[in-house]
Amino acid sequence: MLATSTLHAQTLDYDHQESWKAIHDSAQSPIDIPTREAKPGDSLEPQDIRLNHANAKLDVVDNGHAVEVEAKGPEAMIRGRHFKLVQFHFHAESEHTLDGKHFPLEGHFVFRAADGRLAVVGVMYREGPANPLATKVLGALEKDGHGELSPTDISVLLPKDKAYYHYLGSLTTPPLTENVEWYVLQTPVSLAPAQIAQFRARYAHNNRTLQELNGRPLIRFPAASVAATGNRAATASR
Known part of the structure; x- marks a missing residue:
């Protein structure tokens, strides 16, 4: 099911x-998010x-079409439901x-529930201060396009902002x-220009074209939080 991990x-x-074929094509990703048209989420949920x-x-x-990081261990509660980061x-x-x-x-942080349901958290990156984990990820690829990292705090690649x-x-x-x-998180995380250039040196155009929303609900949750527990708080600039 997970093309990017298998x-x-x-x-x-x-x-x-245009040669990519989907069994269904009315609810595809990615989309443009017109922020003012997003409806507020139910505060009771x-x-x-x-x-x-x-x-x-x-x-x-380097899986041939993206820089991918397989993670062992992290779990998440997403809107009250349990997922594991794949x-x-x-x-x-x-x-x-x-x-x-x-x-x-x-x-794209890909999570899977016990029943197989997928949830993807999208994080935007912009130019700014360097990110320490991005440095490690890029360094791991220097030899043969593959490398392992010892237990590392992945939350530094996520923003503190609460809206999505x-x-x-x-x-x-x-x-x-x-x-x-x-x-899709509203607030971007910063990477150094050199880090962005290193990612783009491998893949400068591996983004799918925008798809039509086709009337699907688009919801904004300003009170949600991206938080980490069970480890130290992230200290990197975000």
Whole structure:
């Protein structure tokens, strides 16, 4: 089901995306997020995205179409439901846009529930102070495009900001499976210009074209939080 974690070293033709076929195509991702059109979420519903035990052993790989990091250990409570982090990977430029604006890079943190349901947390990255974990991830790729990292706090790649946009969409690589829960965080995380350049040196165009919203609900949760428990608080600039 997870194309990005099971098809290592498989290239994708981003210049001819029209050849990608989905079984269903009415609820695809990514989308542009018109922020003023997003409807407020129900304040009585669970809203938090809470990352537990954020220290994780990481396996970094260039899978042929993205820089991917497989994570062992982190769990999350997403709107009151339990998920496990499977992997995270990066797209350049960002796949989602906010009010039509692309960011230089977007990270997708892919979570899976016990019943197989997928939730993806999207993080935008902009130029600013360097990120210590990004340095380690990029360094792990220097030898043969693969490397392992000892238990590391992954929360430094997530923002502290509490707001996100939520909709139902799909995987953004084949098989483009739908019924994926998307949580696109409003506030970006900073990476040094050199770090962004290093990611883009590997993949400068691995972002899927924008898809139509087709009437799907787009919800804004300003009171939600991205938090980490079970480890020290992140101290990196975000």
